[in-house]
Amino acid sequence: MTDMPQKTIPESSLTGEYKYGFSTDVDTDTLPKGLSEEVVRIISQKKGEPDFMLGWRLNAYQHWLRMAEPHWPNFSYEPIDYQDIRYYSAPKKRTDTPKSLDEVDQEVVKTFERLGIPLSEQKRLAGVAVDAVFDSVSVGTTHQKELEKMGIIFCPISEAVLKHPQLVQKYLGSVVSYNDNFFAALNSAVFTDGSFCYIPPGVRCPVELSTYFRINAKETGQFERTLLIADKGAYVSYLEGCTAPIRDENQLHAAVVELVALEGAEIKYSTVQNWYAGDKDGRGGIFNFVTKRGKCLGRNSKISWTQVEAGSAITWKYPSCLLIGDNSVGEFYSVALTNNHMKADTGTKMIHIGKNTRSTIVSKGISSDYSNNNYRGLVRIMPGAENARNFSQCDSMLIGNNCKANTFPSIEIKNNTATMEHEATTSRISAEQVFYLQSRGLTKEEAISLVINGFCKEVFKTLPLEFAVEAVKLLEMKLEGSVG
């Protein structure tokens, strides 16, 4: 007897329960639905912003009005009614400017505790400074004092606008301009909070900086903006996590992240995205339209993106690097898992401008059920980019027979000294693999989880340890009850 031909495991659904689906009852300060110049002005006023910010927002709004929503991703969705969304919702504080956590609604503090993100000084996570964003505003940032001693600024962006206007004015929009694309323009007009971080020259940030985004309010969009600057020779590792309650309606999340790395600086930016992805029939879930881009401005600078995308009904996201400084390095490591009716169109752009610039792209897509998972990437070598190098690897894994996986890699080379490597594979979890592991004592779920972790290994090993553990757990949770 010879072995049977390898067969795929039968119909499956990655349907672990979404355990962050609860919502919190809090008194909120919420704007009525709809977007207008008036709304933009009110948001700016609520934040007490200087004039330059209001002017910038209004400019963005005017541009946005003339722009069209992009529809080139490889899937379609119900039209978004931008007048049916609330653009501001904040839990009410006991005072206007909370000096400490005691002044923040305790329900909000409890919410973050339930999410595993304790904010109080006694319980805060060691080794990780957290900025917690609840709907439209930041509700607390830990470790601020220790970081201040080293000259590191880590605070809500709304606070940075007031306290460090010169830095904000210099860098905000310098990587993703207010009219970059439809969603970036929308974000520029109405962004409400997010994190700001500045690492001074030569400083190596001793803890992981982290922002935890939580959407709570109904029918509200979340538009956060993150700006991270690593000055000459600085190093920072930054983590981002996201969850939202289970709701039947789709909710819009349109964020912008800008990174700036000056000479010799290194930024490591990791995301574990687990927004609510909708139910089994594709009802509800977050529409996640995000613009993330980093500028390697100085010589020998490095920006590394790692993302684990496991949530959202729709993900539209291309964390990119502009490699301007000579010898600068851009990296993109991604795991995108889609199940049920999720749709993902994600990838990266590496734009080589400086000499001897290098980029690495490792993308792992896992799709199951009726989901649609796409890698879309662009590697562009500009005429001045002598001796640029790129390595791209795009692997897809399919579970079941009804899902789709596509890769759309684009390469544009305008300098013939470039070295390019591209690898792509598509595989399935085979019944033989699962049986082999089962015959050694692992359950079907443990077996599938092990195979998937092996598939994602190159990406997971780039995550900070705590996050890698969380990412593995997240995939396991999503995979619970996955096969027959």
Added chain:
Amino acid sequence: MLNIKDLYASVEGSQILKGLNLSVKAGEVHAIMGPNGSGKSTLSKIIAGHPQYTVDSGTVEYEAAGRVVNLCELEPEARAKEGVFLAFQYPVEIPGVPMSLFLRSAYNAVCRHHGVEEMDPLDFDQFLHEKMKVLEMDDKYIDRAVNVDFSGGEKKRNEILQMAVLNPRLAVLDETDSGLDIDSMKIVAGGVNKLRTKKNAMIVITHYQRLLNYIQPDVVHVLHAGRIIKSGGKELALEVEGKGYDWLIK
């Protein structure tokens, strides 16, 4: 320990085993020989619980911890936890999963089942190295992905290492000798012999008598057309080697 009674089994709609009976006691080693297509691998897959192989009738009784269960009613992992082990003829590749993690996950799954404390990575590493020494495997091996880029011989050795780690009560070795050169075969057979005790049993499936020079069986069976047509001592293997199967089939 194992009692197979009047077993009929199919794969993809065609019946391969047709009334097979086999009884194995603790401490025994049984060799199963037979021409291609006689049902040797099907038997091993049925014992381990491969989902594509179905039992049409008959039972596979297995006695564990003083009680008798019908193996066919257990999931493959439950069989493994009860001490059933199959050394695969064609071991499967699991890209990206290091051997150390794979073996520790399997070992600890069995520990959990028996309510024994799990082994931490450091202790396990030491434990694993001892087992590897027996099979003359080098250190780099534990960081390699399961069976990925393993030579044929390495894959077979790896199966026996897994057996050494899991210490099964009933081990089925499915053509563990095929693809092995004589030196590798001696090492593998040496490893297997070290695992032989009075409490466990083995079923060794092979085409060739050669392996049985190194792993001495107590009983030799000849399988043909889904049934055991002849059983005897180890001299039966020599007879088959000399005369082929034709004289038995007639």
